[in-house]
Amino acid sequence: MTIRFDGRVAIVTGAGNGLGRVHALGLAARGAKVVINDFGGARDGKGGSSEAALAVVEEIRKAGGTAIANGANVTDFEQVKAMVEQTKAEFGRVDVLINNAGILRDKTFSKMEMADFQAVVDVHLMGSVYCTKAVWELMREQNYGRILMTTSSSGLFGNFGQSNYGAAKMALVGLMNMLTIEGAKNNIRVNTIAPIAATRMTTDVLPEAMLARIQPEQVTPGALFLVSEDAPTKTILSAGGGVFSAARIVDTAPVYFSDKELSPEALAARFSQVSDWNTARPFADSNQQVQGLIEAAVKGMQG
Template sequence: MDLSGRVAIVTGAGGGLGKAHAKLLAKRGAQVVVNDMSEAAEAVAAEIVAEGGQAIAARGSVSDVDAVQAMTQQALTAWGRIDILVNNAGILRDKSFAKMSIDDFRLVVDVHLMGAAICTKAVWDVMREQNYGRVVMTTSSAGLYGNFGQANYGAAKMALVGLMNTLAIEGAKNNIRVNCLAPTAATQMLEGLLPAGQLELLKPDAVSPGLLALVREDAPTKTILATGAGAFEVAYVTLTQGAQIGFGDDAPEKLVARWDEVADRSQEHVPTEAFAQARLELAKAGYKFES
């Protein structure tokens, strides 16, 4: 996978997953903007350059619109284009929902969701004009399936799936492909939660090959790729075939009585867009769509 001539921005790349992503992108030929809030951005960029790659540092928060605009301009000034955006930056404020403050909920959503939206918005027109773009959101099993103590983090991570779904549709005509990466990696976020042997297998470097698969020339779009310890899976949001219940006063009781049929997964499918649900429901109600 040769990324020579491609320009990539990786947020939160001062360490952990972001650093692993940035280094692998550079190793495969990409010119990389290393973003972080700390001086670690400069250190990672210098490390990439020392290893023969091309990189510049951009310090700033992804939730700061002005800082993100400056980062985007920095990339364009240096290399004239932006091909890849990896929305990796994030924070944790873990507590049970009963003990979590709204400020901590809002802060996590602001960094993960709004940060990704701000960064993507900053490069979107550039990618549209050049008719090429690869955007990766970093989601999580905490959002896809839930995790105790992470209501804020899980909500933000699942929201990124929704953002991906719509941007993949809107970007298709300009060859902008948008995907999600759901990593399991031994970063600071997992310290103390798993034994040393498992943490060694879950090294961040094992996740980054999945990132490359999502930003390559013939990358998929609207895909949730899960990865950790060298294993890879694809997660889906599916819809069952369900059942037509009707409108009567006894519809709630009928629904409960036929719950197993409604929830039956034997013929579930992955809708391509939002209207697929309405189309299925209207067809069950007897509406005939023109072919």
């Protein structure tokens, strides 16, 4: 079955360059009307220009697609709401939101200024929150919505010198988990992609030989799948170089300690049992995880 977006309207943030641009081109090529959002700032978020967004719009129109440009700064909720209103006025609805906009201000935590920490969190986390909030009620009214967050292996697994970036990226997984539950009854599916690709964000982070093998075009099929009509929900998809894998947050089987034996020393002695990843399993929501802990405690107390 061919995945198409005919009649669908998509907003892609940070779509003037890199992954966002390729995501937008892919959506347009498959029939979507696309809003190319890009503030036009540099990699660190400074500056601003509409040239990049307009160039992508022109590229889409020349290929026979439909697109408009929008220069909203995703860290400004009023600008974001205006972008959604412009989209609704132009196209009547919003079916797809890809939260892709991002900046980098890498430094070790000991040397990082709090302003640089805040700036990265504002763009990655709050930018995604603002854009999602701005389309949420519209998607609920439509009983249809597909939202994609962009996380990173830095958030999922850690990376030196990216405490601000990693914290923001991991927070998006938590946001996805919540919105998946709240959006289910209105057919709003929320997923997260963890891409690795040669973009402005990675030019001096990875060796040139590796960059040549990880183009944005090799990530976009994953993004389009995750915002398609038959997409899964609550999925974290790692993507790069034509390779895909799925990531999950899991919990090991609970281990009971009686009041008599409960102590830091007892936990230390049995920590290999507590952290036995062979027993790990995922949960649909926090209630399942908490219920598992309570049931293990009750069972333990009853002997």
